[in-house]
Amino acid sequence: MSSKCVILVGGGTRGTRFRPLSLDIPKVLFPVAGRPILSHALSALAAVSSIKEVLLIGFYDDSVFKDFLTESAREFPGLSIKYLREYRALGTAGGLYHFRDAILKGNPYRLFVIHADVCCSFPLEEMLKMFEDKEAKAVILGTRVDVASASNFGCIVSEPTTKKVLHYVEKPETYISNLINGGVYLFDRSIFDVIGAARTARLEDSLAMVEEQLGEDDGDDVTETLRLEQDILVRLAQADGFYVYETRGFWRQIKTAGSAVPANSLYLQKLFQTDIDAPGLARASAQIVPPVFIDPTASVDPTAKLGPNVSIGPRARVGPGARIKEAILLEDTEVKHDACVLYSILARGVKVGAWARVEGSPITPAQHSTVVLKNGVRVQSVAILASGVSVKDEVRIENCVVLPHKDITSDVENEIIM
Numbered sequence: 001m002s003s004k005c006v007i008l009v010g011g012g013t014r015g016t017r018f019r020p021l022s023l024d025i026p027k028v029l030f031p032v033a034g035r036p037i038l039s040h041a042l043s044a045l046a047a048v049s050s051i052k053e054v055l056l057i058g059f060y061d062d063s064v065f066k067d068f069l070t071e072s073a074r075e076f077p078g079l080s081i082k083y084l085r086e087y088r089a090l091g092t093a094g095g096l097y098h099f100r101d102a103i104l105k106g107n108p109y110r111l112f113v114i115h116a117d118v119c120c121s122f123p124l125e126e127m128l129k130m131f132e133d134k135e136a137k138a139v140i141l142g143t144r145v146d147v148a149s150a151s152n153f154g155c156i157v158s159e160p161t162t163k164k165v166l167h168y169v170e171k172p173e174t175y176i177s178n179l180i181n182g183g184v185y186l187f188d189r190s191i192f193d194v195i196g197a198a199r200t201a202r203l204e205d206s207l208a209m210v211e212e213q214l215g216e217d218d219g220d221d222v223t224e225t226l227r228l229e230q231d232i233l234v235r236l237a238q239a240d241g242f243y244v245y246e247t248r249g250f251w252r253q254i255k256t257a258g259s260a261v262p263a264n265s266l267y268l269q270k271l272f273q274t275d276i277d278a279p280g281l282a283r284a285s286a287q288i289v290p291p292v293f294i295d296p297t298a299s300v301d302p303t304a305k306l307g308p309n310v311s312i313g314p315r316a317r318v319g320p321g322a323r324i325k326e327a328i329l330l331e332d333t334e335v336k337h338d339a340c341v342l343y344s345i346l347a348r349g350v351k352v353g354a355w356a357r358v359e360g361s362p363i364t365p366a367q368h369s370t371v372v373l374k375n376g377v378r379v380q381s382v383a384i385l386a387s388g389v390s391v392k393d394e395v396r397i398e399n400c401v402v403l404p405h406k407d408i409t410s411d412v413e414n415e416i417i418m
């Protein structure tokens with residue numbers, strides 16, 4: 001019996017928190033651990049034998065995914081991967097309902113729905129097993145976060161032994177649980193009945209509202225836009241058959257540009273632990289502290305010291321004596337001799353001069369924010385240099401976000417440079 005997967009990829013008007021990196025490349029195609037964010041989810045899906053088709057649903061222009069789809073067809077020959085474009089943002093459940101005929105074509109037995117911006121171990125087989133064991137209608141991936149971060153996510157209260165979801169609240173104002181929605185779901189076909197019922201309820205509400213407001217008819221907007229969290233999961237929790245699979249594997253959300261750095265570390269560590277001979281993974285040595293990914297077209301001087309958790313992109317050049325740690329260098333970047341790049345992202349074509357220093361601050365793996373307190377001031381933990389930025393020799397940049405094509409000629413700290 002075949003299963004399908006929908007990946008919710010969002011669109012260009014969202015993902016603004018990923019600026020300035022999303023000015024060049026949509027967030028979901030940004031490379032972490034040497035490949036686009038979306039490819040990590042596709043790899044996990046390709047490993048599940050029952051999944052034959054993946055539908056990316058979003059509101060980006062079709063051209064955005066053209067090359068990615070061609071490359072993915074080559075990389076994942078067992079998967080049929082298509083992009084379906086919403087005519088506007090329909091919400092996390094609106095697109096599912098709008099494209100229900102395409103999704104249900106071929107009569108899939110199970111439907112995974114994945115948020116494109118989660119970085120995790122994707123325990124899909126475990127979720128399928130729970131689905132069968134519990135004879136469930138829906139299974140949600142849950143993960144524990146620190147109590148202070150919980151209200152930034154959907155929160156789940158479950159029955160401790162059966163794992164039945166009792167209560168779901170999206171981004172609650174007061175604390176209810178630190179077991180949160182991990183952005184991966186498994187449904188059976190009855191999900192479309194639940195979405196249909198939620199849509200009807202919204203239509204009735206909006207008609208009542210229109211009557212009250214005497215003719216301000218925005219009914220279309222209200223009913224086509226549906227939120228999986230508030231409109232659907234809350235309903236599922238009130239009925240039987242909704243369970244949570246609590247993962248003990250790694251989990252992060254990729255929201256801000258800086259969050260690409262912890263995601264890069266987590267995916268590199270996973271690769272290093274599961275496939276030490278994977279193409280691009282550098283061997284440990286006095287100069288390489290694994291895991292480090294180096295694109296085959298990059299050139300790294302043997303006296304440069306790299307790692308841990310470093311990805312070096314196509315045609316990047318790293319000079320003698322340079323030091324790079326917890327960082328992503330995209331294509332055509334250059335780090336000259338004796339420069340230092342720590343907790344940072346260098347976008348396409350960035351040049352860092354000799355003896356210069358580009359530096360962010362460490363964040364703990366459990367921390368779900370990329371903001372740190374420095375001398376009592378909230379600053380971006382990761383230094384981000386957007387495409388085409390150049391840093392003069394011997395200049396120091398600390399906890400800054402630099403917008404495209406700026407020349408930095410003197411030391412800067414804790415600033416957004418426009």
Ligand code: GDD
Pocket residue numbers: 008009010011014057058059086088089090091092095114115116117118152153154155170171180181182183229253
């Ligand atoms: N196709 C489509 N259309 N996708 C969308 C739309 C839309 O209108 N709106 C959002 N998405 C996609 C985003 O690209 C992202 O992959 C995912 O849906 C969720 O995005 P948000 O709506 O921004 O929600 P969030 O990230 O603040 O919180 C959600 O995800 C958390 C886990 O990562 C919620 O589901 C939380 O409960 C959850 O904890």
